[in-house]
Amino acid sequence: MSSNSDTAQIPYERPVIIRDEDATNPIAISFEHVTKTYKLFKNDRARFKATLSKKVPYKEINASDDLSFTIARGEAVAFLGNNGAGKSTALKIITGVTYPTHGKVEVHGRVSALLELSAGFDSQLSGRENIKFRGQLWGISDEQMAELEPGIIEFAELGDYIDQPLRTYSSGMKARLGFAFASSIKPDILVVDEALSVGDRKFSKKCQQCVHEIMSDRHVSVLFVTHSSSAAKEFCSRGIVLEHGKDIFEGSIKDAIAFYENRN
Numbered sequence: 001m002s003s004n005s006d007t008a009q010i011p012y013e014r015p016v017i018i019r020d021e022d023a024t025n026p027i028a029i030s031f032e033h034v035t036k037t038y039k040l041f042k043n044d045r046a047r048f049k050a051t052l053s054k055k056v057p058y059k060e061i062n063a064s065d066d067l068s069f070t071i072a073r074g075e076a077v078a079f080l081g082n083n084g085a086g087k088s089t090a091l092k093i094i095t096g097v098t099y100p101t102h103g104k105v106e107v108h109g110r111v112s113a114l115l116e117l118s119a120g121f122d123s124q125l126s127g128r129e130n131i132k133f134r135g136q137l138w139g140i141s142d143e144q145m146a147e148l149e150p151g152i153i154e155f156a157e158l159g160d161y162i163d164q165p166l167r168t169y170s171s172g173m174k175a176r177l178g179f180a181f182a183s184s185i186k187p188d189i190l191v192v193d194e195a196l197s198v199g200d201r202k203f204s205k206k207c208q209q210c211v212h213e214i215m216s217d218r219h220v221s222v223l224f225v226t227h228s229s230s231a232a233k234e235f236c237s238r239g240i241v242l243e244h245g246k247d248i249f250e251g252s253i254k255d256a257i258a259f260y261e262n263r264n
């Protein structure tokens with residue numbers, strides 16, 4: 001693999017993103033030569049100045065660096081890597097929270113992300129209204145939402161607060177609502193960061209159980225980010241080890257864990 005600096009011709013100089021809900025495609029996710037470059041300015045003032053002038057100096061960091069991998073339909077793959085290896089960046093590209101600088105990304109199927117659970121909620125709307133609103137954003141029909149709503153509300157365990165505006169919720173309560181929604185909408189692709197902590201210990205356990213149930217469904221493709229070898233072994237058949245944004249090892253989960261552990 002080559003880095004940006006020594007690549008004469010960058011593949012997909014303009015990012016190409018193909019995203020659809022075709023869950024019959026044998027490929028769930030594919031990255032081809034994906035690079036995500038962040039610009040690091042000296043401070044916020046310099047960042048602001050850079051919007052007006054091209055002369056403001058900055059450093060560049062490739063959070064994803066010429067990253068290529070494919071996740072097949074129904075496959076469960078673990079991303080292993082130390083802090084800053086580029087795991088979250090890859091997940092954010094998959095969920096559309098951030099865009100690559102170069103490369104081609106394909107995502108086929110409905111993605112449910114257990115990442116930033118409370119992002120995107122409207123604080124003036126109640127929990128119930130937020131569920132409906134999110135359902136509309138996801139393109140879920142009113143009938144389907146009406147079927148799903150009681151399960152989401154029951155799972156979230158918010159009691160009377162479900163009809164109160166979200167501004168009255170604690171951060172844990174918002175995360176509960178986000179988790180309840182994301183896990184109830186039958187995804188084709190589940191993206192989950194194991195570091196995710198939702199609410200108190202009891203609720204967190206319930207969430208883990210729920211994630212495990214979704215992950216055991218053989219039709220769901222899973223991309224699982226973890227530092228824990230045992231969780232990766234339990235659910236994933238394949239592992240990808242990331243370092244400095246690059247894919248430095250890809251193989252069976254057993255081999256990937258052995259590689260990762262030897263490196264640390």
Ligand SMILES: Nc1ncnc2c1ncn2[C@@H]1O[C@H](COP(=O)(O)OP(=O)(O)OP(=O)(O)O)[C@@H](O)[C@H]1O
Pocket residue numbers: 038039040061062063081082083084085086087088089090
């Ligand atoms: N918005 C940003 N601006 C600048 N640099 C960023 C930004 N987001 C991430 N980075 C950098 O990109 C690199 C990869 O970060 P990323 O969050 O993807 O790593 P990670 O493997 O998920 O780490 P962790 O295990 O700590 O969650 C890091 O060096 C990080 O500092």
